[in-house]
Amino acid sequence: MELRHIHYFLAVAEDLHFRKAAERLFISQPGLSRQIKQLEEELGFPLFERSNKKVSLTKAGNYLKNEFVLTLKNINDSVQHAQLLNQGIEGNINLGYVGSAMQNVIPSLLHRINENLPNLHYNLKEMENPEQIDALLTQEIDLAFVRMNQVPSGLKIKPIFEDTFSLVLPKNHPINQSNFKNLSQFKNEQFILFDQSYSPNYYAQVMQIFSDSGFIPSISHNTVHASTIFKLVENNFGIAIVPSTLQLGYQMNIKFIELKKIKQRTVLSVAWNASNRNPILENILKLI
Structure with a gap:
């Protein structure tokens, strides 16, 4: 053959x-x-x-x-x-990530890469959670930063960052940090949420938040993009619950109320394919 x-x-x-x-x-x-x-x-x-x-x-x-x-x-x-080594470059790593990972985790990792592996090439691609899992299985990407707690056989996963949830409201909404008591104040509001396809585990956590608050939310829109959620909130189409780190990097007419007192936390994890033979992968995992 x-x-x-x-x-x-x-x-x-x-x-x-x-x-x-x-x-x-x-x-x-x-x-x-x-x-x-x-x-x-x-x-x-x-x-x-x-x-x-x-x-x-x-x-x-x-x-x-x-x-x-x-x-x-x-x-x-x-x-x-081998070609990269011949050019004096240590290798190449392909990273997939959900948008919220870019707020702190990815920049921190890139700084570490630049300090410890200055001759490494890296490629970044924002992808939805299921898309990243498929790309890991085909080894299209080497590492995935996902909001999931389980992955298919052959993949490995490790939690790396725990985050609180925050309410997202229009800037002119009458409730703010000073008069906020609990989520039941919003039981008559329309909610805009990340779609269940974004991450079934994440979606279940958010729905549990509503259950613990004693009501079933009226959901007006579902999407997989934070920018879409924020734009809809800004234009008074509803309010939202998102990971708190998504407060960073967006300049819109919206405000955030961090839900510090609830027990739910959203976890960002790194996942990789156990059979991936990229020689750089182990070094990157050590940096993480």
């Missing part, structure tokens, strides 16, 4: 069409079919089920497709890392 066989197999596995895959690979369709047949003979089992109407992956073929994608990525990453 050679690398070209893997490339040919993945092209057909992606297109599920020999002619289209052959055109993309700039080889003849009979030539591609011959290469796939050789690979199947080498392996001792079929990769595709063929009929006049369609091509589909066998169970074994589907498994190998996923494994070969990761294998090629590891090869490419190894070559890229």
Whole structure:
């Protein structure tokens, strides 16, 4: 088996069409079919089920497709890392994060990286929680900063920052820090919340806050973006509950009341893939 066989197999596995895959690979369709047949003979089992109407992956073929994608990525990453070392650069790390992590955790980590690993390249990408988990599984990113307490098998997670919750109100709202008593004062208000898809665990915590306050909230809007929540609050479409660190970095006509007395806290965690072979990953985890 050679690398070209893997490339040919993945092209057909992606297109599920020999002619289209052959055109993309700039080889003849009979030539591609011959290469796939050789690979199947080498392996001792079929990769595709063929009929006049369609091509589909066998169970074994589907498994190998996923494994070969990761294998090629590891090869490419190894070559890229070697190229960086040749240029005097220590390596590259890809970080995913939810927006609130950028308020304090990510900047603090970047300062540590610059101090301890000055020749390291890093890439940052703001992503929703589920999107980060998918990217960890495919090793598209090396580290994820998420508001979750559980991750799929093969991933590891560690809590790194605990935060309070805060109410977000329009600037002209009659209740402020001085006359705030408890959340039940807002039982007739419309609420704007992070969508459940943002993090089921986070959403459950927020709903428990309402339950402990003795009412079920009327929810007018759900979103996954803090800036959208704040804009809706600013324009009097409702009020919100968010992690307190989101007070930083936004200049809008809104105000915050920190809910210090409630028991609920929201936790930011770092997650990574246990099988990730990026040689820099262990150093970054130590800095965290």
